[in-house]
Amino acid sequence: MADSAPITHEEYRRLCEYLYRRTGMTFNETRRYFVDRRVADRMAATGASTFADYFARLRGDIDGEIEQFVNAFTVNETYFYREDHQLQCLTANLLEERLKVKQNGETMRIWSVPCSTGEEPYSIAMWLLENWPQVDAHDIEIVASDIDTEVLSAAREGVFGKRALMRLSPALIDKYFVALGGDRWQILDDLRNSVRFTPANLVERAETRPHGLFDVIFCRNVLIYFDDTSRRVAAENLYENLAPGGYICLGHTESMSRISPLFEVCRFADAIVYRRPMGDRRG
Ligand SMILES: C[S@@+](CC[C@H](N)C(=O)[O-])C[C@H]1O[C@@H](n2cnc3c(N)ncnc32)[C@H](O)[C@@H]1O
Numbered sequence: 001m002a003d004s005a006p007i008t009h010e011e012y013r014r015l016c017e018y019l020y021r022r023t024g025m026t027f028n029e030t031r032r033y034f035v036d037r038r039v040a041d042r043m044a045a046t047g048a049s050t051f052a053d054y055f056a057r058l059r060g061d062i063d064g065e066i067e068q069f070v071n072a073f074t075v076n077e078t079y080f081y082r083e084d085h086q087l088q089c090l091t092a093n094l095l096e097e098r099l100k101v102k103q104n105g106e107t108m109r110i111w112s113v114p115c116s117t118g119e120e121p122y123s124i125a126m127w128l129l130e131n132w133p134q135v136d137a138h139d140i141e142i143v144a145s146d147i148d149t150e151v152l153s154a155a156r157e158g159v160f161g162k163r164a165l166m167r168l169s170p171a172l173i174d175k176y177f178v179a180l181g182g183d184r185w186q187i188l189d190d191l192r193n194s195v196r197f198t199p200a201n202l203v204e205r206a207e208t209r210p211h212g213l214f215d216v217i218f219c220r221n222v223l224i225y226f227d228d229t230s231r232r233v234a235a236e237n238l239y240e241n242l243a244p245g246g247y248i249c250l251g252h253t254e255s256m257s258r259i260s261p262l263f264e265v266c267r268f269a270d271a272i273v274y275r276r277p278m279g280d281r282r283g
Contacts, residue, residue, distance in 0.1 A: 007039060007051045015039065019073055023147060024203035024230030038072045067149055074148040075225065078116040080123050081167040086249045087127040089271035090216060094247045095132065098215040101245055107139045111214040113200055114222045115144035118155025119164055121195045122187055126176055143211060145200035152197045158187040202234040213243040221251040235260040242276040249273050
């Protein structure tokens with residue numbers, strides 16, 4: 001891996017602008033080290049000798065470079081049972097509220113977007129099995145999406161290290177994982193098969209819309225990487241993916257009220273979440 005990328009201030013600006021248009025993520029000068037390292041890696045991987053050469057390959061999508069480039073720049077930090085007060089809210093309130101307005105037998109749809117390496121959607125599945133006694137009485141679909149195709153492959157494989165499991169009790173680990181040795185565990189096939197992983201870019205309506213309407217969306221810890229404009233675009237896209245009266249959970253540092261007026265704030269005992277009103281708020 002190269003130590004630094006020989007790119008100028010202007011090249012840095014062009015690269016960040018390109019990344020922003022593709023993903024909604026913003027990188028200012030304070031992230032220079034992070035960006036330089038990744039550019040150096042991609043230049044080495046593609047054999048580009050200058051930034052101009054690399055940028056031309058990227059823009060021409062030579063050998064699928066756009067996908068590799070996006071994958072290189074995402075920040076995929078996640079772990080099981082992260083902010084589990086929201087999972088508590090899911091089973092104590094959100095699903096019960098949704099059941100009141102759903103037809104008998106209608107599928108309950110939950111979307112984890114972005115799902116990174118899968119800890120979040122698998123946590124939802126485990127939490128439902130552990131904490132929602134009615135789980136077997138309902139048809140539940142868990143969909144999990146991310147812009148990063150590499151994390152989606154890892155998520156489908158379902159192999160995790162110690163750090164990812166740090167918030168799970170030994171009893172839960174024993175129950176839902178197979179120890180592979182070397183501090184690696186694979187989630188049980190039943191759970192792996194209970195989540196459908198599919199790519200989606202939150203700032204591209206053409207990629208979010210086909211996923212259809214959900215009862216609950218978990219969109220946690222991604223809007224922090226966006227600027228106001230891409231946050232609003234993502235919020236409007238997600239609004240369209242919520243059934244009327246459906247809920248959206250954000251990360252604890254993120255607030256929908258500062259992003260978009262489309263949603264209602266709902267304060268439950270365990271979490272503050274947002275809701276698409278029953279009537280449409282768009283003009
Ligand atoms: C920090 S992880 C959050 C994972 C999980 N939601 C959690 O809270 O633990 C952020 C994820 O956002 C994804 N991401 C970044 N930009 C995206 C976009 N425009 N559309 C979809 N996913 C995106 C990244 O690939 C990364 O996996």
